[in-house]
């Protein structure tokens with residue numbers, strides 16, 4: 023299922039590169055050159071400030087339903103390779119870029135950005151003023167846009183086609199469970215749209231991993247006899263996962279658990295906390311977070327638009343373990359008594375720094391000690 027709404031499938035096949043427009047619901051129009059698939063599309067416009075990592079970003083399922091702006095001015099210079107996709111699809115609904123090179127230079131490069139978009143059937147605009155787009159997104163905070171063939175005012179459009187989060191997650195979750203690896207620790211990865219790097223990090227930590235659809239029942243997961251459960255990243259508003267909060271809470275009370283990004287948000291919600299939309303999110307590879315217990319600051323990879331509201335977290339149950347250095351928002355929590363931790367940032371990196379990869383080590387330590395003590399499983 024396509025996560026975003028295709029507006030117009032009129033094609034311009036055979037015509038040379040033509041102009042295309044980003045039109046915002048607030049009325050601004052930005053001109054660029056069309057690349058990739060030839061259809062019009064709508065979505066929330068977001069921006070990522072990473073200087074590298076465009077391949078990992080566009081294939082990160084958390085971008086489903088969003089028009090992704092690369093703020094770094096030169097995109098595609100080291101090409102795209104056969105190993106760095108974070109999923110089986112380009113998940114962003116469309117991309118916006120400044121200069122896009124057609125002559126990448128890297129020994130692993132396998133395709134250009136334009137070829138990748140064509141193959142994945144995803145549209146984009148290049149040579150668009152991404153600085154102005156980012157300024158507009160920052161000004162309006164959350165803003166939807168359309169990329170269209172002809173300049174027009176979309177202010178009064180009713181049809182934005184942005185799907186409910188449940189549909190976004192449905193478009194990226196696995197259809198049936200799959201098991202990978204043969205390590206000593208069996209981890210169930212609850213898939214809201216997992217990044218491949220999370221699976222890789224677990225496999226590198228001596229795990230056997232069973233990826234299950236996000237709506238798998240508690241009993242089905244229990245029958246897998248997991249040693250631990252990881253709740254993945256994913257697209258959309260975490261509140262839309264409400265029907266699963268009871269299962270999520272029960273799982274975290276039964277098995278050592280780790281939540282990453284959307285996984286962190288749904289755990290917080292399952293325990294009664296609240297989330298809210300941020301002004302324009304954190305998307306980039308250099309977001310500093312402070313460990314509130316050690317005072318150490320880590321540079322993290324991030325991609326989120328929602329955040330857990332700190333004063334909604336029950337301090338008898340959780341401590342806020344990480345906080346964003348810039349805006350002080352919650353970046354991670356640790357349960358007071360259960361082996362349960364969650365992070366808003368991406369310890370698996372890809373793209374971005376892997377300074378916080380130790381979060382996986384800590385999770386596996388909890389999994390191991392729970393197995394040794396057999397005190398956690400019911």
Ligand SMILES: NC(=O)CC[C@H](N)C(=O)O
Nearest residue numbers: 255256258283284327328
């Ligand atoms: N990377 C993620 O898991 C993103 C979580 C959620 N969709 C958000 O935007 O906040």
